[in-house]
Amino acid sequence: MRHFLKFAVGTAIAGLMAGGAYAQDTVKVGLVISMTGSQASTGKQIKAAVDLYMKEHGDTVAGKKVQVILRDTASVPDNAKRIAQELIVNDKVSVVAGFEVTPAALAVAPLSAEAKVVELVMAAGTSIITEKSPYIVRTSFTLPQSSVIVANWAAKNNIKKVVTIVSDYAPGADAEKWFIDTFKKDGGQVVETIKAPLANPDFAPFLQRAADAKPDAIFVFVPSGQGAVFMKQYTERGLDKAGIKVIGPGDVTDDDLLPQMGDAVIGAVTAHMYSADHDSAMNKKYVADFTKAAGFRPNFMSVGGYDGMHLIYEALKKTGGKADGDSLIAAMKGMKWESPRGPISIDPETRDIVQNIYMRKVEKKNGQLYNVEFETFKDVKDPAKIKK
Amino acid sequence: MTEPTPTAKLATQGILARARWHPLEFVFWIVAFGSIWFAPNKHLILTEIAWLALFALSLDLILGYAGILSLGHAAFFGVGSYAAALLAKHGIVTEPVLALFCAGLVAAVLGFATSFLMLRGADLTRLMVSLGVALVLRELANQFGWLTGGADGLQGVTMEPILGLFRFDMFGHNGYVYCLVVLFVLFLAARRLMASPFGLSLLAIKGNPLRARAIGIGVDMRLVAIYTIGGFYAGVAGGLLAQTTAFSSLDVFSFDRSADLLLVLIIGGTGYLYGGIIGAVIFKIMQDYLALWSPQYWPFWIGLVLVVMVLVGRDRMTRWSEPLRALVNRLDWRRTPS
Numbered sequence: 001m002r003h004f005l006k007f008a009v010g011t012a013i014a015g016l017m018a019g020g021a022y023a024q025d026t027v028k029v030g031l032v033i034s035m036t037g038s039q040a041s042t043g044k045q046i047k048a049a050v051d052l053y054m055k056e057h058g059d060t061v062a063g064k065k066v067q068v069i070l071r072d073t074a075s076v077p078d079n080a081k082r083i084a085q086e087l088i089v090n091d092k093v094s095v096v097a098g099f100e101v102t103p104a105a106l107a108v109a110p111l112s113a114e115a116k117v118v119e120l121v122m123a124a125g126t127s128i129i130t131e132k133s134p135y136i137v138r139t140s141f142t143l144p145q146s147s148v149i150v151a152n153w154a155a156k157n158n159i160k161k162v163v164t165i166v167s168d169y170a171p172g173a174d175a176e177k178w179f180i181d182t183f184k185k186d187g188g189q190v191v192e193t194i195k196a197p198l199a200n201p202d203f204a205p206f207l208q209r210a211a212d213a214k215p216d217a218i219f220v221f222v223p224s225g226q227g228a229v230f231m232k233q234y235t236e237r238g239l240d241k242a243g244i245k246v247i248g249p250g251d252v253t254d255d256d257l258l259p260q261m262g263d264a265v266i267g268a269v270t271a272h273m274y275s276a277d278h279d280s281a282m283n284k285k286y287v288a289d290f291t292k293a294a295g296f297r298p299n300f301m302s303v304g305g306y307d308g309m310h311l312i313y314e315a316l317k318k319t320g321g322k323a324d325g326d327s328l329i330a331a332m333k334g335m336k337w338e339s340p341r342g343p344i345s346i347d348p349e350t351r352d353i354v355q356n357i358y359m360r361k362v363e364k365k366n367g368q369l370y371n372v373e374f375e376t377f378k379d380v381k382d383p384a385k386i387k388k
Numbered sequence: 389m390t391e392p393t394p395t396a397k398l399a400t401q402g403i404l405a406r407a408r409w410h411p412l413e414f415v416f417w418i419v420a421f422g423s424i425w426f427a428p429n430k431h432l433i434l435t436e437i438a439w440l441a442l443f444a445l446s447l448d449l450i451l452g453y454a455g456i457l458s459l460g461h462a463a464f465f466g467v468g469s470y471a472a473a474l475l476a477k478h479g480i481v482t483e484p485v486l487a488l489f490c491a492g493l494v495a496a497v498l499g500f501a502t503s504f505l506m507l508r509g510a511d512l513t514r515l516m517v518s519l520g521v522a523l524v525l526r527e528l529a530n531q532f533g534w535l536t537g538g539a540d541g542l543q544g545v546t547m548e549p550i551l552g553l554f555r556f557d558m559f560g561h562n563g564y565v566y567c568l569v570v571l572f573v574l575f576l577a578a579r580r581l582m583a584s585p586f587g588l589s590l591l592a593i594k595g596n597p598l599r600a601r602a603i604g605i606g607v608d609m610r611l612v613a614i615y616t617i618g619g620f621y622a623g624v625a626g627g628l629l630a631q632t633t634a635f636s637s638l639d640v641f642s643f644d645r646s647a648d649l650l651l652v653l654i655i656g657g658t659g660y661l662y663g664g665i666i667g668a669v670i671f672k673i674m675q676d677y678l679a680l681w682s683p684q685y686w687p688f689w690i691g692l693v694l695v696v697m698v699l700v701g702r703d704r705m706t707r708w709s710e711p712l713r714a715l716v717n718r719l720d721w722r723r724t725p726s
Contacts, residue, residue: 035684044684072683077541077637078629082432089559090429103541107635114558168530169539197530198539199638 027064027323029312030071030087032108033098033122037075038199041225041256042100046122046305048294052286053309055293061313062321069093073104080104081111088115094323095120097308100301101223102126102170109133116325118332120311122304123224126170127384130352135325137332137351139311139344140304141273142382143171143221144178146249149357149377150219150271151179154247155186159217162188162247163210165203166221168195175221175249178383183219191215201226207237210244217245220252224301228257235264245269250371253362256299258369265369268362271377273355274300274341277370286340300341307339311346343379350385407583416662417572424565431564437672438567439628442574444652444664446621452658453582454614455594457511459646460518461622463502463525464495466641468623470529471495473542473636482548484631488570491627492620499619503612519643526641541637545630556632563632570628571665574621579661581617590614591659655697 031050033043050068059066069091073080080099087093088111096112097120099105105124109132112119121129121138130136154162164179166172172195180190191213194206201222210218218239222230230252234240246252246265250272253265276287276297286306290298315331316323329351336345344355357380360371392400423434443465450456471491474480481487505517529536536542549555554562581587592600593607601607630636639645648671656667674693678686 036687070683072679072686074679076639078633078635078639081633081635082436085558085560086432089432103539103543103637106543107541107633107637110634111558167539168533199530 025064026067027061027095027312027316027321028087028091028093029066029068030084030091030093030096031068031098032071032073032080032084032087032096032104034075034100035070035072037073039075039100039223039225042123042223042301043072043098044294044296045224045256045299045302046098046100048290048296049298049302049305050309052290052293053306053313056289057309057313062316062319064316064321064323066312066316075101077101077103077107081107084108084111084119088117094118094325094328095312097312098122098305099124102129105129105136106132106170109136112136118325118328120308122308123301124171126174127382128170130350134351135329137311137329137346138353139307139346140353141300141355142352142384143174143249144384145355145380145382146271146273146357147175147178147221148182148383149359149380150247150249150269151182151188152186153269153271153359153375154217154219155183155188159245159247160189161213161215162190162217162219163192163194163213163215164190164219165194165196165206165210166219167198167201167223167226169198171223172198172221174384176219179219179248196222198223201229203230203233204237207233207239211237211239211242214242215244217247220246220248222252224251224254224299225257227252227254228261231261231265231268235262240264250275250300250360253360253371254299255297255371256301258362258371259297261369263364263369265362266364269359270362270371271357271359272300272371273357274303275358275360275371275373277360277365277372278341278358279373280340280342282338283340298340303339303341307337307341307344310337310339311335342376345379347381347385350382352382352385354379354381356380403583403585403588406588407580413662420568420572424561424568428559428561432560433672433676435560435564435567435628435632437668438564438571439625439632440649440652440672441665441668442567442571442628443622443625444649444656444668445571445575445578445661446618446625446664447649447653448658448661448664449578449582449621450614450618451653452660452663453587453590453594454611456506456611456615457515458506458518459515459643459650460520460522461618461649462641462643462645463518463522464499464619464622465626465629465645466522466525466529467498468492468495468626469630469636469640470536470542470626471623472627473545473630473634474535476547476631476634477542477545483552484547484550484566488624488627488631491630492624495623495626496616496620498623500612500616502619503615506615507608507611519646522641522643522646526638529638529641536636536638539638541635543635545634545636547631547634556634560632567628567632570624574624575661575665578621582661586610586613651694655694 035043071083084096095118099121100123102124105121112135113133119136123140125143127142166176246268250270255276315328318331319327334348342356347354357377358373359375360373363372447461468491471494475487547556556563589605652667652671656663678689
């Protein structure tokens with residue numbers, strides 16, 4: 001008991017001293033991502049994008065030096081929470097960014113709310129994340145955004161019977177729910193819904209079940225990094241020859257892995273917010289610079305990181321370098337800019353991203369596979385939040 | 389009452405000598421509790437070290453003392469973790485200390501139930517059985533998503549203050565003191581237990597189960613007992629993790645966690661209770677330092693260090709500390725000069 005008391009007094013004094021002496025000329029950004037473990041590919045994309053942005057724009061903004069502290073979560077959500085806590089408490093970061101999977105983003109949300117620190121979600125795509133703390137802002141995407149659009153498209157393009165295969169965790173549930181609801185409303189039929197475990201991606205048995213149901217198409221969501229396995233097994237099982245199409249949010253035809261997937265993937269139709277093939281001067285430069293610096297092609301996760309940094313920089317410019325949570329989040333709300341993926345903005349009400357969703361088809365261009373965009377849906381908000 | 393025979397006297401003295409506190413042990417715990425004040429900004433990592441140390445201690449009880457090899461010790465850790473998180477989430481037992489005890493009990497029940505499986509077969513069989521139990525539990529936790537949150541982890545856990553007084557603060561101060569006190573209390577209990585005839589009989593079983601049986605030690609009963617106790621300890625460690633992070637995910641059952649734990653214990657050394665604690669300190673600090681220094685390639689470095697450690701040999705590492713021990717022994721006023 002006495003320990004606690006002494007300790008409380010000691011901390012209070014230490015806190016006061018630290019508060020007074022704390023220098024205000026650096027703004028620290030904690031980058032909490034997986035550089036190792038099952039989500040490492042996403043972490044590497046985000047890291048490369050953040051590095052690229054800082055190389056292009058320097059590390060000083062509004063008179064402040066921006067310092068990024070990279071920490072590896074090893075793809076374990078408990079680690080994400082502890083690391084974010086250390087960054088907030090010890091390093092006094094103004095922003096914690098990253099979070100490639102939903103559990104990590106959710107685990108950190110209470111900290112963000114309590115410490116009033118901006119949590120910038122650069123990757124995770126479950127709709128509810130932004131509602132868990134008033135300081136969460138997102139630069140990636142939400143799964144309902146693309147799932148609704150791909151459902152509309154499928155219903156209009158002669159796809160009547162669909163089997164859904166999604167990874168069994170929150171984003172998968174989001175994708176499945178919004179696809180099925182929309183597709184059924186449009187008159188489509190979902191013959192089977194399959195959930196595949198997240199941890200050990202082996203889709204062969206599920207693909208067999210899907211094939212037996214003889215659908216027109218398979219709607220698939222797997223997290224970034226697992227798409228290659230899925231497509232390989234899809235070809236091995238001969239589903240491509242049976243004329244069963246692959247549709248879904250763009251995670252399955254991830255630009256990073258697409259070149260290695262083989263020609264079987266040609267014709268897969270997905271809806272997503274970014275393709276390395278997006279036709280704009282800004283994106284051409286982005287892809288070229290990124291590939292040169294990192295040695296691999298940028299995917300949709302990378303733009304989340306790139307735009308995340310942009311959002312931090314612009315918000316700092318707007319606040320004149322003030323980096324407390326309230327000023328930053330206020331500055332971020334309603335921010336609009338041109339990203340490599342096209343025009344995007346932050347919804348002032350939900351702090352979620354508003355962006356164009358593109359329908360794309362995998363095609364071969366100059367001997368390489370790309371998601372080629374053929375239709376654009378402008379300024380799509382997260383459908384899950386409009387309904388409320 | 390008859391005078392005890394000289395052999396009995398000698399045995400009593402031997403047991404008492406084992407129970408006596410070595411001066412280094414005092415130093416150890418003074419440093420441990422001192423860290424509350426001299427490293428206030430390291431409390432979050434120290435919290436992890438504290439529960440990992442307790443977890444390693446639980447493995448030491450069954451491996452170091454009873455010689456039961458296990459690659460699935462995370463099963464108990466995980467059950468304790470989910471139990472603590474669920475109790476808090478659904479408001480069943482809101483006071484953390486009591487909830488922690490309950491979490492330990494749940495894990496102990498599991499330990500008791502699975503101990504009968506562990507009695508069958510020798511090392512390799514036990515390794516496989518323990519691994520299997522952990523895998524089964526992980527998959528169960530994954531399948532019962534409505535209860536455990538599945539792959540998303542158990543969200544929305546809010547912790548009540550410890551004893552109704554000390555809130556789990558942002559800085560992790562109270563959380564650390566709490567973990568450290570729990571570790572200390574359970575360590576004392578384990579120390580007492582292992583210095584008792586029961587602990588000695590376990591060592592006999594580890595040395596040679598056949599001979600132990602021949603001299604009249606109830607082998608099976610003792611193994612069941614220590615496995616259950618080990619389960620309790622691991623469950624409490626898991627509960628501490630869940631309580632300090634207000635979160636639990638499938639990762640608590642992962643094979644990596646069991647394997648890492650074995651590493652921790654190998655680094656620190658088995659069979660003297662401090663091994664797990666020292667191993668946890670070295671392992672976590674090394675991991676944290678390497679991961680900070682090289683976020684992308686730290687697993688490589690950690691692997692390298694471990695290989696070097698094994699090549700150099702732990703015996704040699706303990707030998708390095710020999711001069712220190714000798715010095716302390718000489719200064720120890722309670723020892724009669726020989």
